[in-house]
Amino acid sequence: MKYYIIAGEASGDLHGANLMKELYKADPNAEIRFWGGDLMQAVGGTLVKHYRDLAFMGFAEVVANLKTIFNNIKLCKEDITAFKPDAIIFIDYxxxxxxxxxxxKQQGIPTHYYISPQIWAWKESRIxxxxxDVDKMYIILPFEKDFYEDKHSFAVEFVGHPLIDAIHNRTPTNEAAFRKEHNLDSRPVIALLPGSRKQEISKMLSGMLSVVNDFPDYQFVIAGAPSQEYDFYEPFLTNDSVHFISNKTYDLLSIAHAALVTSGTATLETALFKVPEVVCYKGGWISYQIAKRIITLKFISLVNLIMDKEVVKELIQSDFNTKNIHTELKKILDPQHRANLLKQYDELEKRLGGAGASFNTANLIVKNFNSHY
Structure with a gap:
């Protein structure tokens, strides 16, 4: 069977790679062509386009790059036509x-969507x-099932959350060796996860690093995105207590004592590693003004959305400032506050349904194909 997979971001590359592993197990004759990244490429198949060439952030940037976006859409259609897949698998994006x-759908190609667009947050009209256009939808957040089936009468499959697989199946980090390799001393680590795109990284790091001198008993480590080069981060490395480690976010989180995290999938990853965190976000003024008028959610972090209450503090836009960062970071370093937060994280993991998302999705896709042919 021939599969065409489209993942347009770093998180999609991670989940796409694990899905591909399970597809090869469920279908030994699988032939896979994909848009993704290094992790998917390491599994096998043929990479058509890397996600680093697709990442445009914010309304203004998207408008400025419309020509490139439309050229990529044209390329994708032409490549799918030439490949003639038995199924297309979309991953978020x-x-x-x-x-x-x-x-x-117009070409008669079966369409599978793994990791639903967040239409419960905005653009609900996409339903x-x-x-x-979507034959089968595989969802990873428990509240999405009610949203699709009860509110919109569209059958979906809740497969569990793939981050649980990704975290549980990884090789454990040797903390002593990791600290030695990256010249980290014995002080507790505060991880800084500023995002993956240049615009957001620049905005987030300037705020996150503004509190470094307030916490001399800790060392701060920037988690470098695989899509960015070291030269981009170098101007931020002017303090001896600030370190930089690229493309090893899970290893970093496994040894971290606390974290400052840009909103997105990383907020959930940090919680599943049981690291107390403060969620941060500051976008461009135009993009933020538009977003706040069309997004009606109570929270921006997946942790709080899944728990339906404020578990982790969110510092958004003007609230993302040195004073607030200092106050909230100090809170999550307090032993009693940390203990309460970790209990909430345990409940969060239970709600996500356990391991097996990649396995469940791959087998449902293969089963669906076999039942029709």
């Missing part, structure tokens, strides 16, 4: 993937396109 799904 809705702005691009929903366009391809509409076209693919019409999803019901029209």
């Amino acid at each position: 809705p702005g691009f993937n929903m366009r391809i799904a509409q076209w693919a 019409k396109a999803i019901k029209r």
